Amino acid sequence: MTELNSSPAPIRVRIAPSPTGDPHVGTAYIGLVNYLYARQRGGQFVLRIEDTDRARFVGTSEQMIFDALRWLGLAWDEGPDVGGPYGPYRQSERTEIYRKHAEMLLANGTAYRCFCTAEELEASRKQQMAAKLPPRYAGTCRALSAAQIEENLAAQKPFVIRMKVPTEGSTTFTDELRGEITFDHFNVDDQVLMKSDGFPTYHLANVVDDYLMQITDVIRAEEWISSTPKHVLLYQAFGWPIPRFWHMPLLRNLDKSKISKRKNPVSLVYYRQAGFLPEAVLNFLGLMGGGMPADINNATEKFTLAEMVEHFDVKNIRTAGPVFDLTKLKWLNGEYIRALAPADFYAALRSTVLSDTYLSEIAGLVQTRVETLGQFGDLTHFFFADNILPVQEVFLPKKRTLEETLAFAAEQLAVLEAVDWSTEALEPTLKKLGEEKQWSVKENFMLLRAIVTGGTMSPPLLESVIVFGKARTLDRMRRFLEAQKGQKK
Numbered sequence: 325m326t327e328l329n330s331s332p333a334p335i336r337v338r339i340a341p342s343p344t345g346d347p348h349v350g351t352a353y354i355g356l357v358n359y360l361y362a363r364q365r366g367g368q369f370v371l372r373i374e375d376t377d378r379a380r381f382v383g384t385s386e387q388m389i390f391d392a393l394r395w396l397g398l399a400w401d402e403g404p405d406v407g408g409p410y411g412p413y414r415q416s417e418r419t420e421i422y423r424k425h426a427e428m429l430l431a432n433g434t435a436y437r438c439f440c441t442a443e444e445l446e447a448s449r450k451q452q453m454a455a456k457l458p459p460r461y462a463g464t465c466r467a468l469s470a471a472q473i474e475e476n477l478a479a480q481k482p483f484v485i486r487m488k489v490p491t492e493g494s495t496t497f498t499d500e501l502r503g504e505i506t507f508d509h510f511n512v513d514d515q516v517l518m519k520s521d522g523f524p525t526y527h528l529a530n531v532v533d534d535y536l537m538q539i540t541d542v543i544r545a546e547e548w549i550s551s552t553p554k555h556v557l558l559y560q561a562f563g564w565p566i567p568r569f570w571h572m573p574l575l576r577n578l579d580k581s582k583i584s585k586r587k588n589p590v591s592l593v594y595y596r597q598a599g600f601l602p603e604a605v606l607n608f609l610g611l612m613g614g615g616m617p618a619d620i621n622n623a624t625e626k627f628t629l630a631e632m633v634e635h636f637d638v639k640n641i642r643t644a645g646p647v648f649d650l651t652k653l654k655w656l657n658g659e660y661i662r663a664l665a666p667a668d669f670y671a672a673l674r675s676t677v678l679s680d681t682y683l684s685e686i687a688g689l690v691q692t693r694v695e696t697l698g699q700f701g702d703l704t705h706f707f708f709a710d711n712i713l714p715v716q717e718v719f720l721p722k723k724r725t726l727e728e729t730l731a732f733a734a735e736q737l738a739v740l741e742a743v744d745w746s747t748e749a750l751e752p753t754l755k756k757l758g759e760e761k762q763w764s765v766k767e768n769f770m771l772l773r774a775i776v777t778g779g780t781m782s783p784p785l786l787e788s789v790i791v792f793g794k795a796r797t798l799d800r801m802r803r804f805l806e807a808q809k810g811q812k813k
C-alpha cells in the first residue's frame with residue numbers, strides 16, 4: 325500500500341500572459357501544453373495575468389485573452405475571473421505582496437537599493453559599449469554604507485531595488501527538455517526587482533507568485549531561458565524550493581525566424597474572426613513539437629483535444645523550432661470544415677463571418693446607400709471575402725510613385741497597429757500621419773480604402789474598418805504589402 329503522505333505534491337502549472345495587446349498564438353501554444361500536462365496528471369491549470377508593466381498595458385487585452393482561450397476550449401481551474409485559493413491572480417492586485425518580499429531580500433542582504441539616476445546609468449552604459457563590454461549595471465550602489473543609504477532615503481532620492489548577483493561562480497539549473505544549463509554570473513546582471521514607481525519587475529513578481537501559488541512546473545517559451553538563472557537565484561535568496569522548468573521551443577516563421585506578425589498573423593482574434601475552427605487551431609498547435617506521438621490515429625495528423633490529453637507525452641516534445649506553416653493550418657482547417665455536418669457548417673458560418681451582430685452592423689452602414697436590397701452584396705463583398713487585392717490603377721494616387729505609396733501604406737499599418745479600434749481614435753491618428761508625411765486626407769483615405777475594400781467606393785471607410793475588425797484589417801494591409809513586395813521582385 326502506498327503511504328498517503330508520501331505522494332508527491334499535486335501538479336500545478338500556469339500560464340502568465342501579459343495584457344499588452346491581442347492574445348498571441350504563442351500563448352495558446354504554451355497554454356495547450358500546460359493544459360495537457362495538468363489534465364493528464366490530474367493537476368491544476370492556473371491563469372495568471374502579469375500586468376505589472378504599466379507602460380505596455382492595454383486595457384482591453386485581458387478580456388481578449390480570456391475570450392480567446394475559452395474559444396479554444398482551454399479551460400483554467402484558477403484565474404482572475406474564476407477565483408481560486410491562491411488569488412488574487414492579477415499581479416496589479418498583489419503589489420503589497422511583492423513589496424514585502426522585496427523587503428525580505430533587502431533584510432537578508434540578497435538585494436540592495438540602487439539610487440543611480442537614469443543619466444548615470446546611461447553614461448555607464450555608453451562607457452561599457454565603448455569598451456566593448458556587455459552593458460550591465462556597474463554595481464555603484466552595491467556597497468553603500470548604512471549611513472549613505474539613510475542619507476539618500478532622508479533626501480527622498482528615488483531608488484530601485486536590485487538583486488545582488490554573486491560576482492563569481494555560476495548558476496546551474498535543469499531544463500527538463502534540455503538537461504543542465506549553466507550561466508556564468510559574469511553574464512547575469514544585477515536585475516532590477518522593484519522599480520521606483522513601486523511596481524515589481526516581471527522577475528520578482530513571477531518568482532514570488534509561482535512560489536505562493538505552489539506551481540510545481542514552469543512550462544514556458546524558450547525565450548525565458550536567459551531569465552531562469554535570475555529566477556533560480558531568487559528562489560535561493562528566499563530559501564524556496566525550485567520548480568521544474570520546461571522551456572518549449574519557439575514557434576517559427578517559414579524562414580525559421582521567431583514567429584512575427586510581419587510573416588504570419590499572430591493574433592488569436594484574427595484566427596477566430598477569419599473563420600478558423602478552434603478544433604483545427606488546437607490540433608495544429610498540438611502538431612508543433614508539442615509532445616504528440618507521430619502515429620496516433622493511424623498516422624493521420626488530426627486529433628481532438630481529448631485525444632491529445634490521452635496521448636500527450638513530454639518525451640515526444642522536440643526542442644527544434646516548430647514551423648508555423650499557415651498553409652498547413654488552412655489545409656487542416658479545411659479538413660475540419662469538410663468533416664462538419666451541413667447544419668454544423670452553416671451554424672459555424674452564422675456564429676462567425678455571418679453572425680447576426682456582424683450582419684446587422686454591416687446593414688447599418690449601407691442602408692442609405694442601396695436602392696434595392698439586392699445591391700447589398702455589391703457594396704459589402706469586401707466584408708465577406710478573404711482575398712482582396714487592389715490593382716495599381718485603384719490604389720496608386722495620381723501624383724505618387726509606387727515606392728512612396730507603399731512606404732506610406734506601411735506607415736498606415738504601423739500607426740493602426742498601435743491605435744485603439746474606434747473612429748474617435750482612428751481618424752486623428754490617420755490624419756496626423758498624413759500631415760507628417762504630407763499626404764492629403766483624400767490620398768490617405770483612398771489608399772486605405774483601396775487596400776481594405778479593393779475599390780474606390782465603399783461605405784464610410786472608418787466605420788467599415790471598425791466593423792471589419794482590427795485583426796482582419798491589419799492582416800489585409802500586411803497581405804497587400806507582401807503581395808506588392810512579391811510583384812516588385
Ligand code: GLU
Pocket residue numbers: 339340341342374526530543544545548
Ligand atoms: N508574463 C510572461 C509572458 O508574458 C510570462 C513568462 C513566464 O511564463 O514566466 O509570457
